[in-house]
Amino acid sequence: MTSRELPGGATLRGARAGDERGILDCIQGLADYEREPDAVDNTIEALAATLFGDDPRAFCHVVEHDGRIVGIAIWFLTYSTWTGRHGIWLEDLYVEEEQRGSGYGLALIAALADVCVTRGYSRLEWTVLDWNEPSVAFYRSLGAQPQSEWTSQRLTGDALVALAGRAA
Template identity: 55%
Template sequence: MQTADRIRRAQPADVPAIVDLVYALAEYERAPQECRLTADQLQTALFGTAPAVFCHVAPVDDEVVGCALWFLNYSTWRGVHGIYLEDLFVRPEHRGSGLGKALLTALAQECVTNNYERLEWSVLNWNTPAIDFYHSLGATPQDEWTTYRLTDTALTKLGS
């Protein structure tokens, strides 16, 4: 079976494994204290009455070892939706096997099938293995933009 053939949409039974992968990603990104995701939250987001998050998984021998969590965004300039990839993670022992590329290929196929015109994501500046991988696929950095974020106290203060 080719690597791309192993990628599939997440199923409810995958939720605990996906949560574990998100926590492993937080550890890899040096911010485990910021990760508070629960299985119930992810279950609702992926499979509740109004799913707003989607996920593809990479199972190997019936174990989910990689995932791509994503949601739709919208480009006012293009006038169509796109995909924003929130998390892409493959367990270290499975890196280099083509699963990361296969997960991104599945998302590119979602874009093509649904006439979405963008597949976007963020990468930490220090994560050179990921940056090199993305460059090898033809992805280009959007260096002219800086991401801003409001959370915790600042978000509460502004929203109150």
């Protein structure tokens, strides 16, 4: 992705090696906002391997303002068996509270929509917490539609280990 200037002197660009601390700070900011301040186990080293290693499996766009990363969009590819095409799963979209309202969140998600259109991907998807009314309203303003007929499922911890044990 090429860099793009945003209002207020900020820059939207693809993440690069050396951005890990700023990205991790945004991840922690999101966890704090989502009322899970102790949930982040990620590290600078893990981010470096995931985003910039030999075989990256996740990607990140950042908004940089005054030499600091103030917003992130972390995403990875999905695949639709029905359309036969990839899509993007937006894992995290975050803009620091004092920077909200500057258009940075819109710029980040629009950049991902552009990746989808440019590459012929069929969809851009994400989840949002039900109680997060400002984000829900923002996504609706973009034309996003809730997929209420689908319920997210997750296996972690002991349940994940137990199920893996059944694979033998």
